Amino acid sequence: MTSRVGVIGGGQLARMMIPPAIELGIDIRVLAEAEGMSAAIAATEVGDYTDAATVLGFARDVDVVTFDHEHVPQTVLRALVDAGISVQPGPDALQFAQDKLAMRERLGELGVPMPDWARVADADELDAFLADHGGQAVVKTARGGYDGKGVRVVTAAEQAEDWFRALDEDGNGGALLAEELVDFRRELAQLVARRPSGDLTLWPVVESIQRDGVCAEVIAPAPGASLRLAEMAAQIGTTIAESLGVTGVLAVELFETTDDRILVNELAMRPHNTGHWTIDGSTTSQFEQHLRAVLDLPFGATGIREPWAVMVNILGGPADGDLDGPAARALADQPTVKLHLYGKSPRPGRKIGHVTAVGDDLDDVVFRARAAAAFFAG
Template identity: 70%
Template sequence: MALRVGVVGGGQLARMMIAPAVELGIELRVLAEQPGMSAALAATAVGDYRDADTVLAFARDVDVITFDHEHVPQEVLAALVDAGVAVRPGPDALRFAQDKLEMRARLSQLGMPQPDWAPVTDAEQLQAFLDDHDGAAVVKTPRGGYDGKGVRVVRAATEAEDWFTTLAEDGRGGALLAEELVDFRRELAQQVARRPSGEVRAYPVVETVQQGGVCAEVVAPAPHTAERLEAVAAQIGIGIAEGLEITGMLAVELFETADERVLVNELAMRPHNSGHWTQEGAVTSQFEQHLRAVLDLPLGDPSPRAAWSVMVNILGGPKSDSLDARFAAAMTEHPAAKIHTYGKDPRPGRKVGHVNVSGEDLDDVAYQARAAASFFGD
């Protein structure tokens, strides 16, 4: 009987696990939030991931449960563990991806380099943090934010007043996360895979380019990167994977500062946008690697297949014309481009696909990827 992996969440990350699962002889089952989602090809159930009974019923006939996102509540994760289900990554690790305050505190315990940060429960505390950090800070809601959501740059405590009001109305107390506004030179991402038996593999550190808080491009490996910085990024990623006992893929978003420091920005415990280049650009893609890791199979080689790979996100998507015609035109003009779409309806700023190109000349690779992606915009 084939090994069976259950994925909670029917988004594009689950969709992109389907092909490597087929190649590895793994049976992939998906619990989608609603019909017609990106991973509909493998959706064996539709239901609410916040309902313990629904998730337990889905998990009954699989060997391991993993995730397309980190939003499954801790009480549901605990119910799975109590029922004897293998949950990877487990709830003790996932809570650090679910709550940014807990993440910051735990990374401090691990000695990881971070921006200055503090929990703030009211405007007075936020103003004190601003006064200590040249009058500027990044304020984040600890839970639920991604792709620029739940994040604000503020220069006065009143700019977060509505969030403090929401905290007060919630009735459970709590705090916002205030962080130093880092003067960074560029953003990087370090991906690491870890399996339960302890084997760890690190991918090359990559450069990410953001657009409106959403990842627009990834260049792998990060250009103009000294060996020392590469080693530091890998050390940080491996240290976090081991320190938090993560199973599966881990993405560590990083800031590189003008004085060549590397600071941890965010964590994701799943395949990640910064690793989409690995589908064609690495010996083992992040999606195959995640499946190997959660099943405790030997990890694959993360080495690049070419000198350079560039991933360009398709944001928003076409609002008119035939998608088939655009595919044909893009493939005709840029035959080296690998085009991936997610089966999503277009919406401004929404990730609806991406393009990968690999090769030996970075300028040409970047041009081909950007040009192919441009066929899918309006």
Template identity: 70%
Template sequence: MRVGVIGGGQLARMMVPPAIELGIELRVLAEVEGSAAGIAATAVGDYRDAATVVAFARDVDVVTFDHEHVPQPVLAELAAAGIPIRPGPAALAVAQDKLYMRERLAALGAPVPAWAAVHDASELGDFLAAHGGAGVVKTPRGGYDGKGVRVVRAADGADDWFAGIDEHASGGALLVEELVDFRRELAQLAARRPSGDVAAWPLVESIQRDGVCAEVVAPAPGGEALTDAARDLATTIAAGLEVTGVLAVELFETADGRLLVNELAMRPHNTGHWTIEGAVTSQFEQHLRAVLDLPLGDPAPRALWSVMVNVLGGPAGETMPDRYPIALAGEPAAKFHAYGKESRPGRKVGHVTVTGDNLDDARSRARAAAGFFQN
């Protein structure tokens, strides 16, 4: 069995250990030499070039992704060549354009914030006037980790983005949403195989800093009342969009206790990294099983609590392994994951996870372990 992964980031890197364990041959098409996934059999090429992608994919049984940015015309060339693509082009189209995502979620009856497509400052002003004078503007394509997202309180608050809209990519519109009054951010991950079987992990809490996921707690503390609703919502979305592989549904828990869908990701997700140590089947193993249409593994947690803390930025002038002598000795209960990336402000260069029976202790140890890699 051979799986081709387009994209050479840390998500592809973390598919390598379960691929080895299952005897799956993993091949990666990376953007540059020295990528995070360079520990796998790696080719280097432009994922936006159809000839490059098709040539890479001809010797694998199925193609999957480290990111959702492969253009639809390239996906069409893969499909025309008879190469299985999971998730498929129709599902990926939803993840690639936030306006289309809102349309499809609305059609499925999924709860979402009030939203609109706005083409100019006048339309943006009308939306703000109808929603308390504030809104969240998003670029339909390309935004991630806080990029392409902006809170606005005036009609001219997105003029620079309106000036740079790509008419062909997003229909000349930006997405604006209500500024949601939420208690916290949650995430529900599930995996679906082509035959339709779905397995879901526990609902988790995601703590954001500057628009970037900083910590994840599994399961979400006090989230028992939302568990069934979140799992059913992810299952409905996975089936309705015919997602194959891991689906992450990022959620707001509103001040009045409702769930609203914020974003979707159709690949392993930062909020699922805790599953490597904290679940019977990790999201990376499950993704490989799903795209190969193998029976799904048990997603049950292996400990009462798992806390994952991202290492953001990393030690200046050093790598994470440079700090291992003190870090591994200081927190021997923590599990350390380095992504093979150079330190850079705000960059995700790794993560640590601690599991245990006491949430406060696990959180304290995970934060301390990540702290060894900050200056």
């Protein structure tokens, strides 16, 4: 009997699950937020993912529900579980990807290395944190932030005044997350996949290059990563996946500090931008592995096909909105580079696709990937 996977969310992550689903003979169905989204080709329904009745109606005809994003409310997730529907990852795990304060508290209980942090409910508490941390801090909204949104570097509590005001207006006694401003050498990411039965596998740790809070490039494996660093990243990823009961793909974003520590920055419990290189660079992509994991199927190998893989995001796109011309030029100029477009209309800062190059010379691989992406510059 054909397995049926329902994906909540119609973005590019759902779109990139479609090819491996077809290859594995999986019936993939998508609940999209709106018409014309990236995964429209597999969208069997368009509706509100925050409405329990809508999501239950979509989910009753699939074997397992998984996600393109982490924004489905806990009340909806638990309604699915109460209805006997397999939800992977489940709400008990997803809560730690949805709420950064809850994540920090739980990782602290696990002894996972992270930046110094505090829950700050008002300006006085933030000022106190600033005073204890050299007058600078990173402030984050507990929920909803991504790609640099909901994150500020501040030197005074008044710089987060609007966020505190919003907390007061909400009336639920919320708080912001304050973190030390980490002196880091670079950002890394460790991707893990875990099945409900407990089987777990990892890809090599990668370097993630950010621009304006958005992932711009990923290099796999992380250049110069020592065996010690790779083992530390793998152990952190394994501990988090097992202790939180994560199923599917888990991305652990990390800081490598200037004093040689590895600290956890963020978590994502679904395929992640730092794993897009696996489509062309690994034996098994993160998207195929995610489908295998949520269905509790045996894992594919996660080895890298060539010594190096480099992914470069296409951000913004051409000002005139014409992607056909840049795509044709990129393919002609860099025939060994793989192009992935997401079916999105260009706008400043928007991720509309990515390119991946692989090979045995890192400088050459970086050049080819950047050259292909440059054809789409606005």
